[in-house]
Amino acid sequence: MTDRRAALLELHRRILAGDPSASSELFSAIHRPIVRVLVRSHNHKLLSFDDAGDLATDALLDYLQHPTKFDPERSSLFSYLCMLAKGDTLNLLQARRREREKTLRLVEFLQDERNIAEMDTCTLDAETIISRYGAELFDDKYDVQVLRLMLAGEKDTDTYASAIGLGSATKADKNTAVKQRRDRLEKRLRRLGARL
């Protein structure tokens, strides 16, 4: 048995016995080594240091909540914690990949006017886009309203005009203002989609 394995096993024993400082010693001994394992295993563009740190912390907190789940006969504590952290990492990266794919699908839909009417099931994705990318998509609060209407498949120019405060404008002014906003938003969404 290696020195580290024996030391960690002793910490595990102390944790089971209720020693309150053992958790702190465990963090000190093993948190950074777990982070190193995670960042070695994954592309840094997908997994930041902050992510890796949080995942290592999650693994340790999970273990400290349920220390009896660790079976010293089956693996070392370090391997066990790395396994927990790697599992959470895969879940995190898969969730992010799914979010990116949803966003891409949404943007692809937007690129094709014919599909906008079919987008009523994408409301949640729209909200994700609004909350995450709103700062770079919108110039003002009216842009948010216009995007929501676009994603709801709205076709009526008067509805758009009312949403941007031009309900009483002339038809020509409404058409111009609505088209300008929609074109600008679609252009920014396409740019966002290309970057994702």
Added chain:
Amino acid sequence: MSDRVPDKGTLLAAAAKRTANDPMFMGFLLASHRRGGFNLADIATEFGMNEASIVALALCRCPRQSPELFAKDVYAIAAHSGVSAERIAAVVRRADALAALRSGDSAQMMAAAQDEIDPPPTAPSKL
């Protein structure tokens, strides 16, 4: 890439901040002591300690409540973190008192308000 992993102190400080949301840890009681905030520098200043000591303290589990274990645990945490046992006991008791106050349990509040602990049979040399 892995060589640029943040240093241990930075990583542990971030982990310690996470414990502010977990009642199992002293970090939670420290946050309660600071009325919900967990600023390492502020706590270190208040306690007259360096931030590493506060991180070590935050990552300890809270002392067990039974009278025979409470003092033992507080001294163990003190020996590990370098923060005085009296200070730790005061933080724990204050957090308990605040929790009791919020729940309206006056008996628990009175017990929690007793922030003195009996010295251990042989006090650790760090204290």
